[in-house]
Amino acid sequence: MKTLPPDHDLEKAIPFLLARAGARMGNAFSKALKPYGLSLVEWRVCASLQHTPNQTLSELALHSSNDLSALSRIVDRLSGNGLVVRERCGTDGRAIRLALTPLGLELTNEIIPLAKHYEAVALSDFSAAEVNTLRAMLLRIYANAEPLA
Numbered sequence: 061m062k063t064l065p066p067d068h069d070l071e072k073a074i075p076f077l078l079a080r081a082g083a084r085m086g087n088a089f090s091k092a093l094k095p096y097g098l099s100l101v102e103w104r105v106c107a108s109l110q111h112t113p114n115q116t117l118s119e120l121a122l123h124s125s126n127d128l129s130a131l132s133r134i135v136d137r138l139s140g141n142g143l144v145v146r147e148r149c150g151t152d153g154r155a156i157r158l159a160l161t162p163l164g165l166e167l168t169n170e171i172i173p174l175a176k177h178y179e180a181v182a183l184s185d186f187s188a189a190e191v192n193t194l195r196a197m198l199l200r201i202y203a204n205a206e207p208l209a
Contacts, residue, residue, distance in 0.1 A: 106168040114157040
């Protein structure tokens, strides 16, 4: 008797669903960022530095979900546009910390309400409790997936 290969319904697979939702939201928000002259990955770097200033490149890579080589180029572009500055760490002269310039902070603060609007639209039929549960579950999925990285 021949056994059938296992079935895999991609449209019910959690990784696919997460990626699909993220792609839809990211693509829409990317279009909204064009008038500001930022890409989605550049926005994530700026938002991360607005929330937690003076990060090292390694810290920023973790918080913005970028690999170091790509992140270095992103920071170069943002620095060239006057939005990010590199500063030597006071305690370790070799370490470089990244921060938004006043212009970068102003631009990021201008975009934050737009980012919140896009999130609110995507979560519009969720209760506050459901949003909190979803956020907690996504953080758990991310943590659980660490061994896969």
